[in-house]
Amino acid sequence: MFDTKQQNALFLQSKQGQFAVGLHSIPKPGKDELLIQVFSAALNPIDYKIQERGGFVKNYPAVLGEDIAGMVNEVGEGVHNFVKGDRVFTHGQFSNDRSAFQQFTLGVADFTAKIPDNLGYDDAATIPLALDTASTGLYNSNKYGLGLTPPWAKNGMGMYSGTPIVILGGASAVGSYAIQLARLSGFSPIITTASPSHKEHLESLGATYVFNRDLPADELKTLVSNSTSGPIKYVYDAISLPETQQVGWSLLGEKGCMVLTLPASVKEEEGKERTTIMTFGSPHADENKPLCRESWAILSKWLEAGTIKPHRYEVLPNGLEGIIEGLERMKKGQVHGEKLVAHPQDTK
Ligand SMILES: NC(=O)c1ccc[n+]([C@@H]2O[C@H](COP(=O)([O-])OP(=O)(O)OC[C@H]3O[C@@H](n4cnc5c(N)ncnc54)[C@H](OP(=O)(O)O)[C@@H]3O)[C@@H](O)[C@H]2O)c1
Structure with missing residues (x-):
């Protein structure tokens, strides 16, 4: 039992230490929270x-x-677009009062959206980090992305019609949202790599071609060049391991750019002027704030209309405790094409 100002939270107890559930105070929302x-x-x-x-x-x-989805309990000063009882999702931060693995948390209103009636809390929780990472990689123009015109901007929908894009790792959460945004931006063809079991699903999200992720790089290169008429100017490597970066790099045409989710292991070369950008999916970074304010403002509408579909998910048992085992499974590469979600209120 605990008094009303305390809640359960999952703590990483020390640097590189163990996780354990403990008590944490329930914070008060500040301005715009x-x-x-x-x-x-x-x-x-x-x-x-x-x-x-x-x-x-x-x-x-x-x-x-x-990644947070829940119900508004209290609004801070300056918040006008949400009220107590709203079903919302929000992008958390690396701060104990603003992170997901607890029963109550603070959200920043600009990066919070209402969950439409057709979706549940679990659907919504799959969205924040992965979608923001896909979106900043494609559309951030000042540091973390290709600087393309986003589909929510004037004339942005379908703007890149006829331009090919390669998205490596389409079954990952980041990859599946990158495919969907690329579809809205009009890219064609949208070429992705994944295990064959994900093919149908990724085609339903907008992929034109889904090639087996395990094919050798030269075979993949042949398949990709047979699927497009022009050089590949844009590669989004959602996985960004050294081996996928190598594949992406070998597919990229002159003056092309490869977006990475992890640090570059390939070397930019002179002459061909090919570049890499490592994206950063936090809307709280100053460089991302303007872009993400716009994307978060349109998200509810897009989700309601099915314009963007949430990632598939599996619910973990045992509330916050269940996260510990879930993270182990992720570490071992045992999560395939879905997000693991936990229900903090089910903590015993
Ligand atoms: N820079 C940033 O701000 C940022 C933000 C978010 C994520 N990230 C990073 O981006 C990466 C992806 O994150 P995520 O959340 O999207 O991961 P995730 O959903 O957990 O990724 C798992 C999926 O990746 C697929 N996969 C693994 N290796 C692959 C390969 N070699 N080729 C193709 N597909 C492969 C797996 O396919 P199977 O189903 O076939 O096993 C699985 O479905 C992670 O390294 C993460 O740390 C960076």
């Missing part, structure tokens, strides 16, 4: 990477998690 009762929290690779390697987090014990 909302207090959200978390009904669904999704897991991301960054969560196990922080435990494994440290990084990003400065203060321990730390509450992790970036």
Whole structure:
């Protein structure tokens, strides 16, 4: 039992230490913030990477998690577009009062959206980090992306019609949202790599060609050049392991750019003027704020209309405790084409 100002949270107890459920105070929303009762929290690779390697987090014990869906419990000063009881989702931060793996958290109103009636909390929790990473990689123009015109901008919908794009790792959460945004931007063909079991699903999201992720690079190169008439100017490598970067690099035409989700392992060369950009999917970064304010403002409408479909998911048992096992499974590469989500309110 705990008093009304306390809640359960999953703490990473020390740098590279163990996770354990403990008590954490329920914060008060500040200006432009909302207090959200978390009904669904999704897991991301960054969560196990922080435990494994440290990084990003400065203060321990730390509450992790970036993907939050729940109900507004209280609104802070200056919040006019949400009221208590709204079903919302929001992009968390590396801060104990603003992260996902707990029963109550704060959200920034600009990067919060209402969940339309056709979707549940779990659907919505799959969206924030992965969609923002896909979107910043394609549309951020000042550091973290290709600087393309987003589909929500004037004339942006379908703007890149006839331009091919390669999205490596289409079955990943980031990859599946990148395919959908590329479809809205009009790219064609949209070429992706994935295990054959994901082919049909990725085609339903907008992929034109789904090639087996395990094909040798030269075979893939032949398939890709047979599918397009022009050189590949844009590659989005959602996986960004050294081997996928190598494949992406070999597909990229002169003056092309490859977006990465992890640091570059390929070397930019002179002459062909090919470049890489490592994206950063946090809307809270100053460089992303203007773009993400726009994308978060349109998300509810797009989700309601089915313009963007949430990632597939599996619900973990045992509330916050269940996240520990879920992160282990992610670390071992045992999660395929779906997000793991946890229900913090089910914590015993
Ligand atoms: N820079 C940033 O801000 C940022 C933000 C978010 C994520 N990331 C990074 O981006 C990466 C992807 O994140 P995520 O959340 O999208 O991952 P995820 O959904 O957990 O990725 C799992 C999926 O990746 C697929 N996959 C694994 N290796 C592959 C390969 N060699 N070729 C094609 N597909 C492959 C798997 O396919 P199978 O189903 O066939 O096993 C699985 O379906 C992670 O490294 C993450 O840390 C970076």
